[in-house]
Amino acid sequence: MSSMQMGPKEGGPEEGIVQVSPATVQNIGVRTAEVTVEPLRRRVRATGQFTMDERGMRTVSLKVGGWVEALHADYEGAIVEKGEPLLELYSPELVATQEEYLLALRNARRMEGSSDAQRVLEATRRRLSYWDLTKGQIEEIKATGEPKRTVTFYAPSSGEVMHKNVKEGQRIEPGRALMDIADISTVWLIAEVNQQDLPWIEVGMPVNIRLVSDPGKTQEGRVDHIYHMLDADTRTARVRITLPGGHRTLRKPGAYATVYLEARPTEATPVVPSEAVVSNGEQEVVIEALGDGRFRPRPVTTGLETSGRTQILDGLSGDEQIVTSAQFLIDSEARLEGAMSSMMGDM
Numbered sequence: 001m002s003s004m005q006m007g008p009k010e011g012g013p014e015e016g017i018v019q020v021s022p023a024t025v026q027n028i029g030v031r032t033a034e035v036t037v038e039p040l041r042r043r044v045r046a047t048g049q050f051t052m053d054e055r056g057m058r059t060v061s062l063k064v065g066g067w068v069e070a071l072h073a074d075y076e077g078a079i080v081e082k083g084e085p086l087l088e089l090y091s092p093e094l095v096a097t098q099e100e101y102l103l104a105l106r107n108a109r110r111m112e113g114s115s116d117a118q119r120v121l122e123a124t125r126r127r128l129s130y131w132d133l134t135k136g137q138i139e140e141i142k143a144t145g146e147p148k149r150t151v152t153f154y155a156p157s158s159g160e161v162m163h164k165n166v167k168e169g170q171r172i173e174p175g176r177a178l179m180d181i182a183d184i185s186t187v188w189l190i191a192e193v194n195q196q197d198l199p200w201i202e203v204g205m206p207v208n209i210r211l212v213s214d215p216g217k218t219q220e221g222r223v224d225h226i227y228h229m230l231d232a233d234t235r236t237a238r239v240r241i242t243l244p245g246g247h248r249t250l251r252k253p254g255a256y257a258t259v260y261l262e263a264r265p266t267e268a269t270p271v272v273p274s275e276a277v278v279s280n281g282e283q284e285v286v287i288e289a290l291g292d293g294r295f296r297p298r299p300v301t302t303g304l305e306t307s308g309r310t311q312i313l314d315g316l317s318g319d320e321q322i323v324t325s326a327q328f329l330i331d332s333e334a335r336l337e338g339a340m341s342s343m344m345g346d347m
Contacts, residue, residue, distance in 0.1 A: 049189070062153060065093070088152050101125060203223055
């Protein structure tokens with residue numbers, strides 16, 4: 001015969017309460033804790049890796065083919081400034097278009113006031129600009145009256161030369177990727193955050209960063225993007241932190257760092273030890289200790305969990321005493337007694 005006794009089954013104030021003898025309470029080691037009302041705090045630890053800022057990556061390719069007669073950015077890792085010469089190209093097509101432009105220019109001068117001659121002139125000038133000749137280069141062709149055998153192409157942005165795929169003297173086709181220029185003024189730190197920690201993560205939250213190559217020092221940053229896709233194998237999501245870069249910093253692409261994401265405190269809610277929550281597959285329950293060996297299951301809705309503490313969003317108000325050990329036995333007894341009461345009521 002069970003040593004746990006259910007009180008009155010129906011109608012009275014004791015409905016739903018399990019009565020446990022003092023000896024049983026002692027034997028099964030029932031422990032209790034008070035429900036507190038407080039905010040939860042969480043510090044999420046993650047591993048991150050530095051990578052290039054994709055927004056600062058530029059691929060250099062030309063819209064016209066030809067032969068590279070001089071290559072100024074001639075090795076990977078070279079630092080270039082926007083507007084600096086990258087290469088000089090000999091292109092029969094460019095030479096022919098320059099000659100067409102000069103011919104159209106002479107015709108426009110000779111046929112001053114002719115709208116047709118002016119349209120032809122503008123069309124050839126636009127073709128040169130579409131091939132990325134600068135305004136200054138076109139004006140120089142106009143001033144000298146001679147086509148340039150080679151045309152200089154300039155860096156579209158400042159940064160470091162990467163993935164160089166061209167050599168001096170090489171013939172290139174239009175659209176071929178010749179090199180990348182990476183803006184190294186900023187870098188990205190991509191941290192891998194576990195799925196269960198995602199509810200704590202938000203854009204703008206502060207982070208502390210510790211580099212493997214700079215032990216003992218902590219750097220600060222903020223989350224500026226949370227990627228939407230979850231890695232199917234690791235069950236982690238990527239979080240991005242943008243930081244200052246440059247050659248004289250240890251924040252180099254490929255380097256690893258430990259990232260501590262400082263979540264802001266939650267609103268004050270009832271909080272219980274996580275071990276106090278029992279799940280029966282359909283709902284979550286805590287066992288309230290009413291004193292004198294009386295216990296009552298309380299259905300609850302749980303929220304965030306951290307450091308062995310769980311939010312209770314609904315079902316408790318605070319100051320209750322709840323069971324933190326042996327609650328599975330009490331909950332099982334309550335469900336058994338409830339089932340037996342239902343059977344007796346049907347007879």
